[in-house]
Amino acid sequence: MVFVNLKKDGIFKMADKTYGPENLTIEQLHSNPAAARAAMHLHYFTGKPCKWGHVVPRRTKGWACVECNRIYHNNFYATHKKPRRNITKEERNARIRARYKANREKYLLKDKKYREANPDQIKATRQRYWEKNKEKITQRKKEWNKGNRERVNAIARASYLRNKEKILKRAKEKRRKNKEKKKELKKLLLIQLLVQGYEEKNQH
Ligand SMILES: [Zn+2]
Numbered sequence: 001m002v003f004v005n006l007k008k009d010g011i012f013k014m015a016d017k018t019y020g021p022e023n024l025t026i027e028q029l030h031s032n033p034a035a036a037r038a039a040m041h042l043h044y045f046t047g048k049p050c051k052w053g054h055v056v057p058r059r060t061k062g063w064a065c066v067e068c069n070r071i072y073h074n075n076f077y078a079t080h081k082k083p084r085r086n087i088t089k090e091e092r093n094a095r096i097r098a099r100y101k102a103n104r105e106k107y108l109l110k111d112k113k114y115r116e117a118n119p120d121q122i123k124a125t126r127q128r129y130w131e132k133n134k135e136k137i138t139q140r141k142k143e144w145n146k147g148n149r150e151r152v153n154a155i156a157r158a159s160y161l162r163n164k165e166k167i168l169k170r171a172k173e174k175r176r177k178n179k180e181k182k183k184e185l186k187k188l189l190l191i192q193l194l195v196q197g198y199e200e201k202n203q204h
Contacts (some may be wrong), residue, residue, distance in 0.1 A: 019043040019057055019066070029057055036060045 005139060017066055018025055029045040030036040036044035043066065050058070054067035055125040064072065087095075087117040130137065145152050160167065 026057065033058070033060055 019029065022041070024041065024043070026045050029043055030039060030041060031044060031046050033044050037060045041060060043059055045057040047055065049055045050065040050068055052065075052068055054065045056065050056067045058065045059069060064070065
């Protein structure tokens with residue numbers, strides 16, 4: 001998004017800027033406010049400058065063009081905001097931690113509800129994150145493992161004990177399958193040899 005000063009450059013450029021929750025481009029906006037309202041758009045665009053010379057969309061609610069609106073709100077914020085006490089990162093973190101601790105149950109419940117309501121979304125987000133960072137994650141994991149051998153071993157041991165039956169069963173199953181495979185291979189080999197022998201015999 002590039003807003004060029006009209007007074008200085010004589011023109012406003014609006015590249016790639018979109019408006020509203022539907023991310024409408026200037027071309028997609030209605031030029032008529034009533035039509036925009038009927039379409040539930042938050043903005044419309046006449047192409048005419050506002051009284052301050054901004055050639056930008058206007059809001060269907062309220063009074064100003066988006067640029068006037070932006071300037072107004074920026075000024076409002078600058079003059080009305082409460083002066084913030086400068087706190088250190090540690091203080092802020094402590095505050096966040098305290099808030100979490102005081103409302104832990106509430107946060108956990110909220111998390112749980114969200115997870116239950118949006119399982120696919122969460123899965124997709126995780127998948128995306130993994131795809132984007134898999135090298136980094138793998139590397140980090142490797143390094144962590146290196147520095148925490150004992151813990152890694154303990155976790156592996158605990159996991160083994162927890163799933164012992166399943167693991168043993170799986171191993172047994174694998175051995176059985178391998179055996180069968182070998183048997184099958186032997187059978188095939190034997191058939192091959194027999195066929196070969198038969199063919200050789202018939203050639204002479
Ligand atoms: Zn304006």
